[in-house]
Amino acid sequence: MLEVERLHAHYGRAHILDGVSFAVGRSEVVALMGRNGAGKTTTLKCIIGLVRPTSGTLRFDGRDITGLPPYAICRLGLGYVPEERRIFPELTVQDNLEVGRRPPRAGTPAWTPERLFELFPNLAGLQSRQAGRTSGGEQQMLTIARTLMGNPRAILLDEPSEGLAPVIVRQMAQTVRELKENGLTVLLSEQNLRFARTVADRALIIEKGSIRYRGTMEELAADEDVRATYLTV
Numbered sequence: 001m002l003e004v005e006r007l008h009a010h011y012g013r014a015h016i017l018d019g020v021s022f023a024v025g026r027s028e029v030v031a032l033m034g035r036n037g038a039g040k041t042t043t044l045k046c047i048i049g050l051v052r053p054t055s056g057t058l059r060f061d062g063r064d065i066t067g068l069p070p071y072a073i074c075r076l077g078l079g080y081v082p083e084e085r086r087i088f089p090e091l092t093v094q095d096n097l098e099v100g101r102r103p104p105r106a107g108t109p110a111w112t113p114e115r116l117f118e119l120f121p122n123l124a125g126l127q128s129r130q131a132g133r134t135s136g137g138e139q140q141m142l143t144i145a146r147t148l149m150g151n152p153r154a155i156l157l158d159e160p161s162e163g164l165a166p167v168i169v170r171q172m173a174q175t176v177r178e179l180k181e182n183g184l185t186v187l188l189s190e191q192n193l194r195f196a197r198t199v200a201d202r203a204l205i206i207e208k209g210s211i212r213y214r215g216t217m218e219e220l221a222a223d224e225d226v227r228a229t230y231l232t233v
Contacts (some may be wrong), residue, residue: 001026001154001185002047002078007056009046009209016042018209020056024154029176029186031200031217033193033231039209040189041083044156047187048080049073061153077105079152083159083189085143089132093123096131096142100149108153109182116145119175137168144175154185161195173198193231197221205230 002024009017017039024030032040045051047058049070058066065073074080088096097113104110117124120141126134131142140160147155160176161169169192176199179186190196196203196217203220205213207230213220220226 001028001061002187003057003059004043004047005057005059007043007046007058008054009042009051010054011042016209017046017053017056020206020209020211022204022211022214024185024187026185027180027183028202029180029188029200031196031203032187032189032206033191033196033203034206035191035231038206040206041158042209043206044080044158044187044189047073048078048156074150074152077108077151077153079147079150079155081143081147081155081157081160083162085136085139087131087139087142087146089130091131092128093131093134093142094127096146097149100146102150105151105153108151109184111145111148111151113149116148119148119178120145122171137164137171140164140168140172141175148179152184154187155179157186157188159189159191161190161192169195191231193221193227 005021007017007020020043032043034040042051046053049068052067057064060076060078088099094113122138123141123145126138131139160172164172173195176186200217202216204211212230213226
């Protein structure tokens, strides 16, 4: 579903991504892991078109999307949930969902507000509340729900568990598992190994802009040396 080949990216003179390559299969959940500043967010922003790669190739469902603007990539069925959430605080929860609405796509789940309120019960009673007056966890749920209103075939999640209370993290993990059950492909950037283990099929570890490790979550959990080298603070 998603292919990244020899991806390089710079911020000014800083070489942020150095030949990143990986692939994500259909209905697979892959965790892109690493410390702060390793290149996780830049990788996702390159894929969705917010950062223009210096070189490399990006393919989504077999189509070359390298250099396309974000709106064109989203129209192809790739959704993006930024770490900053970026809700519309003055709009209601319901109106935030309507902002993301797009027609159903053949072969993908058709998301409606009613279905999303079943997926995110915390939001069900907040439909008329201004989004800026909801909690951080509720805003994270709303951002994901708004992205799903676009009926994507794959979704990029940037640090979905960051800064959330443990009970909300557990709910977020259940959400990711349900997305996979609905056939969505998920690439998430994450530092929380416990969270990643509960949702992901495979792990990629990025360090200083290069992929340093590839393996199943079970293999990563069993490899103390890799965790100590690339994931501990």
